[in-house]
Amino acid sequence: MPAADIVRTVTLAAPPAVVFDAVTTGTGGWLWPGEVEPRVGGAAGPGAVVTAWRPGRHYANRMEGEGGWFNELDFALAAGDDTEEATRLTYRHSSVFDEGQVPGVEEHTDFYLHTLAEYVAWFTGREATFTSVDAPESSRAAGSAARVLQALDLADDVEVGDAVVVDLPGVGPVAAGLSYRTASFVGLRTASALVRVFGREAWGPG
Known part of the structure; x- marks a missing residue:
């Protein structure tokens, strides 16, 4: 199984502090609910560990498994080029993927990041209620x-x-x-x- 990096850079209509909260403690508003211990070495959901914690600047977590498998998510934030009310986010997903899995992960990544952009632009500061329904x-x-x-x-x-x-x-x-x-x-x-x-x-x- 090959290791690969999926990288995206997007500009979001919210300041870095807001985006940092969204990708750490506010994931229930755009992805799914999760709990993050706010420190390097803290828990970042089942099996994952926080590897970078710089509020407003950088967040990353990593999970490791048997046979050299790993999964790492990295969010690097900077103020937008034209205004501090925007954020330039560079997102990197590194993992060991099954053969043929990468295109599907890339499609999901684009959709997740679009949803993040919508959330921080339109719903920031509002309490989110997450609901999910699985089809048969x-x-x-x-x-x-x-x-x-x-x-x-x-x-x-x-x-x-x-x-x-x-x-x-x-x-x-x-x-x-x-x-x-x-x-x-x-x-x-x-x-x-x-x-x-x-x-x-x-x-x-x-």
């Missing part, structure tokens, strides 16, 4: 992603930036903006929530 195993079958788009009434001509109304189960019709759309991922932003759909069809039945 049949969601990996061919055509399932198209059926999700149909259920959300997102026709082929609905583009990123368009305003839409989606009928969310248990909630009802909700006004939203389509902020992300690929063959596998959909991102919607409402006045009070980020709604994310992760399609599994592209990665097959395994």
